[in-house]
Amino acid sequence: MILIKTPNQVRSMRRAGEVVAMVLQRMAECVAPGVTTSQLDAIAEAVIVANGAIPAFKGYRGYPSTICASVNEEVVHGIPGSRVLVEGDIIGIDVGATVDGFCGDAAATFPVGAISRDSQRLLDATRRALEIAIEKCVVGNRVGDISHAVQSYVESQGYSVVRDLVGHGIGRSMHEDPQVPNFGPPGVGPRLRPGMTLAIEPMVNVGGFEVEVLENGWTVVTRDRKRSAHFEHTVLITESGPEILTVLR
Ligand code: MF3
Ligand code: CO
DSSP: OOOOOHHHHHHHHHHHHHOOOOHHHHHHHHTTTTTTTHHHHHHHHHHHHTTTOEETTTTGGGGOOOOEEEEEEEOOOOOOOOOOOOEEEEEEEEEEEEETTEEEEEEEEEOOOOOHHHHHHHHHHHHHHHHHHTTOTTOOBBBBHHHHHHHHHHTOOOOOOOOOEEEEOOSSSSSEEEEOOOOOOOSSSOOOOOTEEEEEEOOEEEOOOEEEEETSSSSEETOOOEEEEEEEEEEETTTEEEESSSSSS
């Protein structure tokens, strides 16, 4: 069942989204060669707590950390640890925060120092795929219109979209209906209505779309071990168009 948010619930989601955006802003400042992913996790948690919010990922289905930190061929759900970032890496950071019982969820992929032109092109294309997805978040469109727009753009750039993981409705729970795939035909799926809140999250691979999960049960990597990028926003559907909730205000 797709839940429509009340104006009060939307206010909580704006605050949760702003905290998430603050974390990603701080991550952009802190990502650098020599930094470990667990240091980034600690900084993220401090930002969330200092703003009166709760980390949404920690404890979710047993997930141990505040952020997901996914380096290079890791697609999503990388667990922070002692890994030291090195110049030329790319790192996807995904974070969720809860305010008054409502969630915000967003992700971005950052360069570690100077990166290759190829990796920069991957980041730019994945960020653009998210923008294109959000442009489709208008009342009367269907979820499939978002999916199709992402897949068409990504494949036009010579990349592939991950099929095994999808975006999602979000609210009191981090994962609500509907699923928001990054692939598929237009004109199918639920109609977008005012008050719907969606976490839209294209995951884009340089090589094939196939992924697998590492032994730790969490970390998703590309099967061919080529690089992958991930950007995500929580978006509110309104009569006057999409409102991105995971932004600074
Ligand atoms: N942002 C992720 C998602 O949309 C959530 C991470 S899963 C967790 O599915 F377990 F780490 F919380
Ligand atoms: Co998400």
